[in-house]
Amino acid sequence: MIQLTSLPIVYPEIFLLLMTSVVALVGVNASDARLKFTFGLAQASLAVLAYLHFNELQLARTVYGMSRMVVIDPLGHLLALAATLATMVTLGFARPYLKSRDLLKGEFLTLAMFSLLGISVMVSANNFLVVYVGLELMSLSLYALTALRRDHAVSTEAAMKYFILGALASGFLLYGLSMMYGATGTLDIPNVLEALHKGTQNPQVLTFGLVFIVAGLGFKLGLAPFHMWVPDVYQGAPTAVTLLISGAPKLAAFGITFRILVEGLSGQAKDWEEMLIVLSVTSMALGNLAAIAQSNLKRLLAYSAIAQLGFMLLGFTPTVIAISSETAANGYSSALFYIITYVLTTLGTFGLIMVLSRHGFESEEISDLAGLAKRSPWIATVMAAFMFSLAGIPPLVGFYAKFAVLQALLATGNPLYTDLAIVAVLLSLIGAYYYLRIVKTMFFDEPVDKTPIHGETGATVLLALNGLAAIGFGLLPDGLMSVCRDAVYKALNS
Amino acid sequence: MSFLSLAIWLPILAGVVLLALGRDDNARAVRWFALVAAIAAFLVTIPLITGFDTTSAALQFQTSLPWIERFHANYHLGVDGISVWFVLLTAFITVIVVISAWEVITERVNQYFGAFLILSGLMIGVFAAVDGLLFYTFFEATLIPMYIIIGIWGGPNRIYASFKFFLYTLLGSLLMLVAIVYLYIQSNASFEILAWHKLALSMPAQTALFFAFLAAFAVKVPMWPVHTWLPDVHVEAPTGGSAVLAAIMLKLGAYGFMRFSLPIAPDASHHWAWLIITMSLIAVVYIGLVAMVQTDMKKLVAYSSIAHMGFCTLGFFIFNSLGMQGAIIQMISHGFVSAAMFLGIGVLYDRVHSREISAYGGVANTMPMFAAFAVLFAMANCGLPGTAGFVGEWMVILATTGFNFWVAALAATALIFGAAYTLWMVKRVYFGPVTKGSVSRLQDINPREFLMLALLAVAVLAMGLYPKPFTDVMQVSVDALLKHVAQSKLI
Numbered sequence: 001m002i003q004l005t006s007l008p009i010v011y012p013e014i015f016l017l018l019m020t021s022v023v024a025l026v027g028v029n030a031s032d033a034r035l036k037f038t039f040g041l042a043q044a045s046l047a048v049l050a051y052l053h054f055n056e057l058q059l060a061r062t063v064y065g066m067s068r069m070v071v072i073d074p075l076g077h078l079l080a081l082a083a084t085l086a087t088m089v090t091l092g093f094a095r096p097y098l099k100s101r102d103l104l105k106g107e108f109l110t111l112a113m114f115s116l117l118g119i120s121v122m123v124s125a126n127n128f129l130v131v132y133v134g135l136e137l138m139s140l141s142l143y144a145l146t147a148l149r150r151d152h153a154v155s156t157e158a159a160m161k162y163f164i165l166g167a168l169a170s171g172f173l174l175y176g177l178s179m180m181y182g183a184t185g186t187l188d189i190p191n192v193l194e195a196l197h198k199g200t201q202n203p204q205v206l207t208f209g210l211v212f213i214v215a216g217l218g219f220k221l222g223l224a225p226f227h228m229w230v231p232d233v234y235q236g237a238p239t240a241v242t243l244l245i246s247g248a249p250k251l252a253a254f255g256i257t258f259r260i261l262v263e264g265l266s267g268q269a270k271d272w273e274e275m276l277i278v279l280s281v282t283s284m285a286l287g288n289l290a291a292i293a294q295s296n297l298k299r300l301l302a303y304s305a306i307a308q309l310g311f312m313l314l315g316f317t318p319t320v321i322a323i324s325s326e327t328a329a330n331g332y333s334s335a336l337f338y339i340i341t342y343v344l345t346t347l348g349t350f351g352l353i354m355v356l357s358r359h360g361f362e363s364e365e366i367s368d369l370a371g372l373a374k375r376s377p378w379i380a381t382v383m384a385a386f387m388f389s390l391a392g393i394p395p396l397v398g399f400y401a402k403f404a405v406l407q408a409l410l411a412t413g414n415p416l417y418t419d420l421a422i423v424a425v426l427l428s429l430i431g432a433y434y435y436l437r438i439v440k441t442m443f444f445d446e447p448v449d450k451t452p453i454h455g456e457t458g459a460t461v462l463l464a465l466n467g468l469a470a471i472g473f474g475l476l477p478d479g480l481m482s483v484c485r486d487a488v489y490k491a492l493n494s
Numbered sequence: 495m496s497f498l499s500l501a502i503w504l505p506i507l508a509g510v511v512l513l514a515l516g517r518d519d520n521a522r523a524v525r526w527f528a529l530v531a532a533i534a535a536f537l538v539t540i541p542l543i544t545g546f547d548t549t550s551a552a553l554q555f556q557t558s559l560p561w562i563e564r565f566h567a568n569y570h571l572g573v574d575g576i577s578v579w580f581v582l583l584t585a586f587i588t589v590i591v592v593i594s595a596w597e598v599i600t601e602r603v604n605q606y607f608g609a610f611l612i613l614s615g616l617m618i619g620v621f622a623a624v625d626g627l628l629f630y631t632f633f634e635a636t637l638i639p640m641y642i643i644i645g646i647w648g649g650p651n652r653i654y655a656s657f658k659f660f661l662y663t664l665l666g667s668l669l670m671l672v673a674i675v676y677l678y679i680q681s682n683a684s685f686e687i688l689a690w691h692k693l694a695l696s697m698p699a700q701t702a703l704f705f706a707f708l709a710a711f712a713v714k715v716p717m718w719p720v721h722t723w724l725p726d727v728h729v730e731a732p733t734g735g736s737a738v739l740a741a742i743m744l745k746l747g748a749y750g751f752m753r754f755s756l757p758i759a760p761d762a763s764h765h766w767a768w769l770i771i772t773m774s775l776i777a778v779v780y781i782g783l784v785a786m787v788q789t790d791m792k793k794l795v796a797y798s799s800i801a802h803m804g805f806c807t808l809g810f811f812i813f814n815s816l817g818m819q820g821a822i823i824q825m826i827s828h829g830f831v832s833a834a835m836f837l838g839i840g841v842l843y844d845r846v847h848s849r850e851i852s853a854y855g856g857v858a859n860t861m862p863m864f865a866a867f868a869v870l871f872a873m874a875n876c877g878l879p880g881t882a883g884f885v886g887e888w889m890v891i892l893a894t895t896g897f898n899f900w901v902a903a904l905a906a907t908a909l910i911f912g913a914a915y916t917l918w919m920v921k922r923v924y925f926g927p928v929t930k931g932s933v934s935r936l937q938d939i940n941p942r943e944f945l946m947l948a949l950l951a952v953a954v955l956a957m958g959l960y961p962k963p964f965t966d967v968m969q970v971s972v973d974a975l976l977k978h979v980a981q982s983k984l985i
Contacts, residue, residue: 373646377605381513388638393664394631400562403627407565407675421675425668432664436641436657444645444653481564 009065009072012052012080013120019045020113027106035104039095042109046088046116053081057483062490068188069127075336075491076124078483079255082340083119083248086347087112089462090247093351094240096456100358103148103238112244115141119248123255128177128187128264131256135173135220138252139166142245146237158236165219165229173216179209180265189264196267210268213260214275221253223279223313224286227306231290234302239357239364242298243350246305247343254339257316262332263491269319277317277420283310284427291434298364300434301349304390307431312338314424315405318412325492327411333488334404337481341389341397341473348386348466352379355455355463366438371447379453379460380442382467389470391435392428397474402428404481496557497541498571501581502619505535505588509611516604525596528607532592535614536585542578548967551575551974553624553688561628565678567685570625575971576752576822579964580621580745583829586953587741588614591734593946594837598733598844599647606647610734613639617742621749626674626685629753633710633746634667640735640743647732655730662723663713670710670754673703677758691757691978694985700762707755708770714747717770717807718777721800728796729849733840736792740799740832745825748806752818752975756810760979763811770811775904777804782911786918791842792849794919795835798875801908802828802887808905809890812897813979818972819965820889826964827874827882827957834871834950838864841943842923846932851919856928860936865924867939867947872920874954876913882957 008014023045027038057077064071091112098104118138125131143166147159181187183205184195196206218226234242261272287307294300315335319328356363356372356379363369373380389398406424409417455463473480508531516524542555553572561569573581591610599606616639619632637660645656677690680699684690695703713720724744728736756763778801785797802824809821841864842857843849858865874881877888887909894902928934939947957964 373602373605377513393638394634399631399634403671403675404565406672407678410672410675411679413679418672418676421672422669425672426665429661429665429668433657433661436660439641440645440653440656443642444656476561478560478562478564481562485564 009063010070010124012049012056013117015052016045016049016113016117016120019049020110020117023113024106024110027109030106035106038106038109039091039104042113043088043091046084046091046113050081050084050088053077053084057081060486060490064126068190069130070121070124071126072124073491074487075258076255078336078487079123079251080120082343083116083123083251086247086251086343087116087244089347089351089466090240090243092462093243093347093354093459096459097240097354097357098238101149101238103240108145108148108240111141111145115145115244116248119252119255122252123259125256125259126189128181128189128192128260131259132170132174132177134252135170135256138249139170142241142249145241145244146233148241149238154236155238158233161229161236162233169216169219169226172212172219176209176212176214176216177260179205179212183209189259192264193266196265199267206268207271210265210271211275213265214272214279217253217257217260218279221250221257221309221313222306223309224283224306227283227286230306231299231302234305235296235299235364239298239350239354239362243347243354246301246346246350250309250339250343250346254312254336258332258491261316262319266319273317273319276313280310280313280317281420281423283307283313284424288427288430288434291431294434295366296364297353297366297369297438298350300366300438301346304431304434305346307427308342308390311402311405311424311428312342314420315408317420318408318414318417327408329485329488329492330411331405331408332492333481333485334401334408336484336488337404337477338401340480340484341401344466344469344473345386345389345398348382348463348470351459351463351466352383352386355379355459356453366441367448369438369441370445371450372442374447375450376453376455379455379463382463383442384439385467385470387435387438389474391432393432395471395474397470397477400474400477400481496555496571497538498555498573498581498622499557500538501535501542501585502571502615502622504538504615505531505611505618506615508535509608509615512604512608512611516608518601518603521600521603524604524607525592528592528611529589531611532585532589532614535611536589539582539585539618542573543582543967546575546578546967548575549970551970554578556624561625565627565685566683567627568625569628570686571622572624573622575968576975577621577749578967579822579826580742580749581618583745583826584614584617584621584742587738587829587833590833590837590946590949591737593942594737594840595734596942598840602646606643606734609639609643610738613643613738617746620746624687626678626687626690628685629687630667630671630674634664636743636746637663640739643735644727644731647735648730650730651726652730655727658723659727662720666710666713666720669706673706676703687753693758694983695759696985697761697765700759700983701765704755704759704762704766707750707759711747711750711755712773714750715744715803715807716747716800717773717804718781718800719773721777721781724800725793725796728836729790729792733836733843736836736840737833740795740836741829744799744803745829748803748810748821748825751807751810756979757975761982761984763979764813767811767813770807771901774804774808774811775901777801778808778905778908779911782908782915786911786915788915789851790849791839791851791919791923792836794851794915795832795839798835798912798915799828799832801912802832805887805890805905805908808894809886812894813976814893814897815972815976816889817893817897818976819968820886820893822886822968822972823889823957823961823964824886827886827954830950830953830957831871831874831881831883834867834947834954835875837946837950838868838871841939845936848932851922853930854923854933855930856924856926856933857936858924859928860933861938863944864939864947867951868924869920870951871954872916874958876916877909880955880958882954882961884958885961
């Protein structure tokens with residue numbers, strides 16, 4: 001029974017739902033002029049939403065609402081804020097791209113906003129079912145978006161693949177969660193934690209359920225060996241949708257991983273952290289090695305995403321071994337910083353692909369970037385900043401993210417984690433090769449097509465801002481790091 | 495803003511301005527702007543040496559601001575009697591490099607000068623940083639501009655060279671990163687290098703740290719057997735890139751030994767000194783022989799650099815004040831001499847477009863003024879008394895004699911080999927009759943090239959004739975370092 005009095009607690013989500021419905025209504029069969037208005041409306045509501053989340057983040061309060069179905073805490077608001085900003089940036093990059101392909105319709109905006117709503121629900125979930133509902137809302141919107149280019153074979157194939165594997169993953173997750181429900185008799189995350197603490201359950205059921213949960217999360221995060229969909233979907237979907245998939249949903253995946261594994265099942269941490277170590281090392285190895293062989297930029301970035309998320313996941317692993325919960329929180333906040341900065345970089349890289357694409361030309365082969373530094377030094381420099389950031393070279397933000405995770409591993413003082421840290425840095429050395437190759441293509445190769453690039457002004461400015469953020473957060477990472485740490489500490493100590 | 499901060503950020507900001515505003519159609523303005531910026535950046539380093547208190551081993555000109563409070567990392571700068579010289583050297587070489595590229599670089603001029611200015615600021619940052627994370631940030635960040643410099647303005651095989659340079663050095667530094675994070679945790683969340691110096695560590699920990707730092711610094715120096723990237727990179731790099739690489743970037747590695755390996759892991763350093771000494775001797779003897787058979791001038795000087803850097807690492811690990819001072823002097827003098835050698839090759843290359851020794855012969859007949867400079871620098875390279883090259887090598891050999899006669903005897907062969915490969919090259923390139931048409935058409939150096947070589951010649955001679963100011967400034971710091979290294983830090 002939902003108490004109506006606690007409804008206002010989720011006011012940002014309610015606002016988003018209302019505005020999404022308005023956008024859906026206004027955007028139906030819209031003429032060009034009205035579409036422009038719809039787009040502005042969508043962006044404006046997202047901006048207001050971002051402000052609401054930001055405001056809540058400042059308040060830094062922890063409140064449970066709707067019969068403890070949701071939790072309002074800084075972590076949820078931070079992730080939701082980042083996801084909202086990511087969606088805004090995505091829409092900004094997507095507009096000229098979609099317009100030139102006749103794909104800019106009301107549906108795109110509505111579905112993007114619905115997926116954001118799903119993300120917001122997920123990251124503030126305090127109940128397994130709420131997690132699932134949010135996940136499905138996000139996923140179904142994204143499946144539909146992937147098929148946006150419905151008369152395009154590759155796109156349709158990607159959508160099918162995404163849908164089938166995504167549904168399978170959701171099924172895994174649901175199955176695992178139901179096992180946990182069977183063992184503990186509750187769906188509320190804190191109650192599950194409490195029930196597991198007593199340790200009266202059948203351990204086999206718990207482990208069995210845990211395997212399904214981790215597999216489901218692995219699918220959603222796109223970790224090896226559950227990564228099969230990632231390259232195909234990244235490559236097949238229209239780039240605007242690829243960006244939508246590769247940006248904000250990663251934050252949501254982090255959110256539910258944290259809510260389910262850390263907040264709900266930390267009693268089982270001994271089991272899941274071993275699984276995560278395996279997933280993480282496999283992802284880093286496979287992602288980095290497979291990326292070397294790619295010639296399609298979107299595919300390469302997909303494999304890079306697998307490797308990067310594997311590195312991020314390392315932040316979750318020092319849970320049991322940690323001497324104090326502080327050490328574990330250190331790991332989670334490093335992972336949070338990692339994922340936020342990773343999304344920031346990803347937005348820029350796919351944004352760049354869209355800026356370079358013209359009508360009837362997808363700039364998605366690495367060779368399309370050849371000589372970019374001569375055609376547009378600014379765009380090439382920004383892209384180089386992203387590549388060096390992903391490779392983990394200071395003073396770009398990606399280095400500090402990697403550094404934060406590494407220090408969390410070494411802070412355990414356990415030799416296994418020291419080895420893990422060494423493996424991680426050596427695998428990221430392999431990664432540096434293909435990021436450098438992109439820089440090489442842009443700066444050292446001669447352009448095939450020498451015409452200067454005239455990107456749409458708005459998108460170019462957005463790209464520049466994105467690049468500045470990658471450098472700015474690199475030179476002065478402290479602010480964001482502290483916000484991440486406070487959010488994680490608050491979430492753990494409530 | 496302190497002078498050190500200015501020395502770092504002035505060239506970086508100037509470089510960013512050049513990247514942002516420069517274009518090939520305003521190349522003239524770009525060149526002048528770069529020159530003014532480089533000179534200004536050099537001038538702000540002068541007060542560092544004039545105001546230096548030579549009686550104190552403590553860090554001077556310190557600045558400390560909170561940087562990443564989450565990890566207690568500070569923007570902490572400071573120089574002692576050792577690092578102050580490298581700050582000056584870097585700023586000086588940058589001025590020379592800007593002059594050397596004046597009309598040689600005609601394509602993407604702003605990016606070339608911008609990259610060098612940024613690189614200069616970053617390298618000064620490495621020498622000035624006394625916070626571990628800040629050090630690593632600067633140390634790694636230098637890879638980016640150098641990678642771009644080699645890749646854009648390098649020779650035909652530049653792509654291979656740029657990748658080899660980047661990945662090789664990155665491999666070493668990543669292990670150092672793990673070591674730095676380990677020290678951060680051991681020292682209860684501190685990135686202060688001075689706190690790490692005081693940290694007591696067990697022998698296994700010291701050994702692990704020693705080898706992690708060795709991985710980073712040995713690649714950078716480079717020491718045998720991880721030197722193979724250097725000749726490849728030098729051959730392909732543009733002249734300015736080679737000069738900066740040899741004059742300063744190699745010193746980053748040698749400097750790292752003094753700042754990290756020796757004081758943080760003194761017991762492991764003593765225990766593994768034989769390994770470093772062996773590697774240094776191999777560099778001196780074997781690489782000296784390898785240099786002798788080179789047919790490419792740049793490759794020859796590159797191998798000669800490795801051999802000379804072998805003297806530096808040798809001087810560090812005999813734990814003796816004279817040896818260490820000699821090693822530091824050798825680092826500075828090699829900075830001048832190797833830069834001069836590469837710039838000299840650049841002068842020839844710009845005219846003939848060949849680095850092969852066999853493409854020349856009798857250059858002294860057509861370019862007498864240039865040949866005079868070239869012979870002077872060659873003499874400095876083989877360690878002729880009166881030039882900068884002599885002082886450091888002589889001090890290291892003298893100190894080594896006290897340590898072990900046979901080691902000293904082997905090290906002294908470098909003087910012979912050095913003379914052999916350098917003078918043989920000089921003979922084949924500069925002397926003898928003119929047989930090649932390309933050589934007979936050579937024009938002697940113009941005023942710009944004269945200025946650049948003359949500045950270096952003055953430095954080489956001044957340092958060779960009167961090295962006392964150098965040793966005076968570093969004396970106290972070197973003694974303090976050795977005293978620190980002599981104490982065991984074992985738990």
